[in-house]
Amino acid sequence: xxxxxxxxxxxxxxxxxxxxxxxxxxxxxxxxxxxxxxxxxxxxxxxxxxxxxxxxxxxxxxxxxxxxxxxxxxxxxxxxxxxxxxxxxxxxxxxxxxxxxxxxxxxxxxxxxxxxxxxxxxxxxxxxxxxxxxxxxxxxxxxxxxxxxxxxxxxxxxxxxxxxxxxxxxxxxxxxxxxxxxxxxxxxxxxxxxxxxxxxxxxxxxxxxxxxxxxxxxxxxxxxxxxxxxxxxxxxxxxxxxxxxxxxxxxxxxxxxxxxxxxxxxxxxxxxxxxxxxxxxxxxxxxxxxxxxxxxx
Amino acid sequence: xxxxxxxxxxxxxxxxxxxxxxxxxxxxxxxxxxxxxxxxxxxxxxxxxxxxxxxxxxxxxxxxxxxxxxxxxxxxxxxxxxxxxxxxxxxxxxxxxxxxxxxxxxxxxxxxxxxxxxxxxxxxxxx
Numbered sequence: 001x002x003x004x005x006x007x008x009x010x011x012x013x014x015x016x017x018x019x020x021x022x023x024x025x026x027x028x029x030x031x032x033x034x035x036x037x038x039x040x041x042x043x044x045x046x047x048x049x050x051x052x053x054x055x056x057x058x059x060x061x062x063x064x065x066x067x068x069x070x071x072x073x074x075x076x077x078x079x080x081x082x083x084x085x086x087x088x089x090x091x092x093x094x095x096x097x098x099x100x101x102x103x104x105x106x107x108x109x110x111x112x113x114x115x116x117x118x119x120x121x122x123x124x125x126x127x128x129x130x131x132x133x134x135x136x137x138x139x140x141x142x143x144x145x146x147x148x149x150x151x152x153x154x155x156x157x158x159x160x161x162x163x164x165x166x167x168x169x170x171x172x173x174x175x176x177x178x179x180x181x182x183x184x185x186x187x188x189x190x191x192x193x194x195x196x197x198x199x200x201x202x203x204x205x206x207x208x209x210x211x212x213x214x215x216x217x218x219x220x221x222x223x224x225x226x227x228x229x230x231x232x233x234x235x236x237x238x239x240x241x242x243x244x245x246x247x248x249x250x251x252x253x254x255x256x257x258x259x260x261x262x263x264x265x266x267x268x269x270x271x272x273x274x275x276x277x278x279x280x281x282x283x284x285x286x287x288x289x290x291x292x293x294x295x296x297x
Numbered sequence: 298x299x300x301x302x303x304x305x306x307x308x309x310x311x312x313x314x315x316x317x318x319x320x321x322x323x324x325x326x327x328x329x330x331x332x333x334x335x336x337x338x339x340x341x342x343x344x345x346x347x348x349x350x351x352x353x354x355x356x357x358x359x360x361x362x363x364x365x366x367x368x369x370x371x372x373x374x375x376x377x378x379x380x381x382x383x384x385x386x387x388x389x390x391x392x393x394x395x396x397x398x399x400x401x402x403x404x405x406x407x408x409x410x411x412x413x414x415x416x417x418x419x420x421x422x423x424x
Contacts, residue, residue: 042349180347188343188350205307206348226312226352285310 011039012075014161014193017060019069022052029055031217032069037161037195042187044208044225045197046288048296051214053197054094057165060195061091073161087115090154091163096146104141104149105134108156115157123156130175144170155182162186164196168203180207201289211288215296221250225288232291235264235273238280246273251294263294298330300337300345313348317356318363325365325376326389336366336374 015037022030029052037043047053058064060071062078071078074085081089099107104127112118127134130148138146147170154162162183168176184207186192198204204211205225213221223231237245239258249262263286264273276283286294303320305313324330339357343350357374360366367377404414 177347181344184343184347184349185340189340202307205313206305206346209349209351226314226355229310229312287308287310289308290310 013037013072014039014074015060015163015195016072017056017069018071020056020059020071021067021069022055022059022064023067024055028217030059030066033214033217033219035060035212035219035222037193039193040187040191042183042194042196042207042209044204044211045195045214046199046201046204046211046292047197047214049199052217053214054165056214057091057163057195057197058093061089061163063091087157088160089163090157090159090161092147092150092154092165092167094147094165094169095143096150100139101137103135103137104132107138107149108153111153112156117158119156119158123152126152126155129178130171146170148175151179155186158190160192162192162194162196164194166197166199168198168200176203183207201287201292205288213292213295220295228288228291229285231266232263232286233272234284234286234290234294235262235276236260236282236284237262237275237278241275241278241280244275244278246275248273251297253294253297261294263291298324298334298336300342303342303346305346305348307348312352314352314356314359317342317353318359318365321356321360321365322363323392326392330376332376332378334376335369335372336376338373 013036015035017033017035020030020033021028033056035043035056045053045056055064059066060078061073062071062081065079073081073089076082076085099110102110108120108123108127112120112123127149130152132141132145132149132152138149141149147167151164151167151170154164164183167179171179180203183192183194183196187194187207187209194207196204196208208225210222210224211228212219221228232250235246235249237260239260242254242258242260245252245260245262246264249264251263253261255261264276266272272283275281302324303317305316307313309316311319321330336357337345339350339353342348342353357366361368361374364377366374369375400414404411
């Protein structure tokens with residue numbers, strides 16, 4: 001799994017976190033998170049509400065000061081980003097609030113001047129396609145519409161690093177598919193690095209190259225999407241055989257009849273744990289959503 | 298061939314790249330895709346289904362290594378010429394093996410005997 005995190009001197013990871021911790025009012029939200037994104041990768045960050053996804057994103061971008069640990073963007077300390085680094089980065093928060101006294105069109109015209117690769121034509125077309133009134137004040141738009149305008153802002157700047165916090169919530173299924181298409185093609189063709197958080201697992205399965213599960217402030221799984229589906233499965237053991245259960249499992253659930261469900265991983269030789277071949281035992285392939293539910297419960 | 302001919306189920310346990318290879322294998326074995334026929338570009342497939350282009354490249358690469366596809370210079374991927382349009386009945390049946398095993402397992406779990414399952418399956422196949 002860690003092979004994916006390989007760093008070489010020639011490629012600076014667009015986004016890295018080392019040992020990030022953070023707490024709100026005495027309760028730990030991040031408990032030591034390490035994370036690095038390779039250029040051109042699409043990392044889907046998944047976790048339950050309150051798992052710390054938004055806090056992690058904001059800390060990684062330097063919008064929040066961590067209690068300890070360090071975040072870097074394009075190799076620069078996140079808390080002291082240069083203007084150059086800021087122009088190569090686009091972040092869409094869950095609830096954008098900036099520049100509310102401008103209309104959508106005014107805001108896009110204004111911020112466009114700060115981005116060297118601004119695509120005004122894309123901004124114009126997408127406003128129309130996503131049914132946003134260009135001359136309405138941002139303050140008068142619904143939260144979903146505000147986020148849609150902000151997504152257009154982020155995409156039109158043609159960033160090298162795109163960070164989206166729960167972008168799916170603001171979009172209907174057609175617009176959501178369109179956003180995913182943009183994300184997938186930009187990552188694949190222009191080498192854009194993308195970090196997005198979501199709780200809609202199928203979105204992540206479409207476009208993400210890797211996933212990171214954040215659970216109670218810790219990253220409990222970091223893996224390629226295809227790899228995750230092929231490496232993990234649910235092992236079910238009847239009550240009579242449950243004593244033979246492997247000690248290593250990502251989750252373990254005992255049922256009323258004494259049978260046991262475990263999330264298990266293939267070993268280095270691609271074999272399932274030995275208990276899987278016991279009579280009555282069963283291995284079930286898991287989609288990411290099922291895996292997520294099994295682990296996070 | 299058009300990108301819409303492929304069906305992608307992102308939330309299935311089977312990775313998307315495998316879903317694509319599996320479908321190409323079936324379409325070629327069944328003769329719906331003839332030798333020499335061009336495949337949609339990686340961009341077209343990725344764009345149509347809103348999936349990561351690297352996933353499509355991986356699927357095409359795997360299909361190429363298996364001899365299902367070949368790269369035509371300047372044109373992209375095509376169904377391999379050396380492949381006969383349709384394989385023998387046994388070869389095609391072998392492609393169905395994973396689904397048949399799965400079906401047999403479910404039938405046993407439901408304590409269904411072969412007869413009603415086969416009756417229903419025959420109806421479905423005749424439709």
